[in-house]
Amino acid sequence: MRNRKISIFDTTLRDGEQTPGVSLTPEQKIEIAHQLSKLGVDTIEAGFPIASAGDMESVRNIANAGLTSEVCGLARVLTKDLDTCIDAGVGMIHTFVSTSDIQRIHTIKKSREEVVEMSVNAVQYIKDHGMRCMFSAMDATRTDLDYLIEVYKAVEDAGCDIINVPDTVGIIAPSGMYRLISKLDKEMNIPIDTHCHNDFGLAVANSLMAIEAGASQAQVTVNGLGERAGNADLAETVMSLHSIYGAKTNINTEYIVETARMVERYTGVQIPPHMPIVGENAFAHESGIHTHGVLENSDTFEPGIMTPEMVGHTRRIVLGKHAGKHAVLRSLQSANINPTDAQLDAIIKKVKMLADKGKRITDADLYTIAFDILGRP
């Protein structure tokens, strides 16, 4: 994995917008698209143009915005869907069809043979229009393996540029994903992409396993948004690739937090404080032992291979019932308050008393406590 180049396909504006309750305006979508391009994602899935007039407008605006990222639109394997993407002016069409028996029988009601034929026709149609084509076998991880390979080989023969392997209901185990992608990698001659859902909290792990097994692209969303429990989170996937695996992407990681906060604002879906990398607490320390260590050398209680600066975050020392001497003293000194040892002990006692009552200690609280004990300057 070291030094391997992995492409990042962002679907915040498509699967991310399928988050229950989320609906973005065309103005918000274009702003997010500009931010994703600045972040350095290789491909932006701008939407599903057949879904609504608003989505069509958004996809068209984004396709014409002159972004560095490639712009992609989603389409079923139906000519009317493909035509909307062509009209929107995207550079790539991501076309999909259900291949698992459960979805094929109960949703599209087509035979296996019909699905192969529709897939091949869609890919040929896209290629005849001179566009790049990604094909997804929806619910790939619940599809009979021999049949899955048959579908993928048929679309490869039809000229498809890249196949996507969706774990549509997020049910595969990381070891299973590794085996599946290894097998497909042996069978296929075109690049492999993955699209992992997070129903069991395994979306990032499964994406990383797919990449270890030979996939060269991962589909992600900002803040892990998406249908149900969401998709593989962009920040977690990219930072794991960079910092743990030593792989490379085109992501400018210093914009990760800025992007996460923009998407939080526009979607109204709050980032949980303990969310890895972008959460408010991702680089915050409260316990006395931890803060003492971190104030000496931040690698003591942080990964070190990922710093807050790398992702545009800041380190915070939080005062609470676990606060230690070093943290309180450092906070006071940064405000030019220099207590004696005895005064510091009295301040800490008061801080812990308040914290025990469930109070969150702000800087203003700390200064008030200190001035009560030291007297006002």
Ligand code: KIV
């Ligand atoms: O989850 C899924 O299978 C999808 C497809 C459209 C790729 O979102």
Ligand code: ZN
């Ligand atoms: Zn999906």
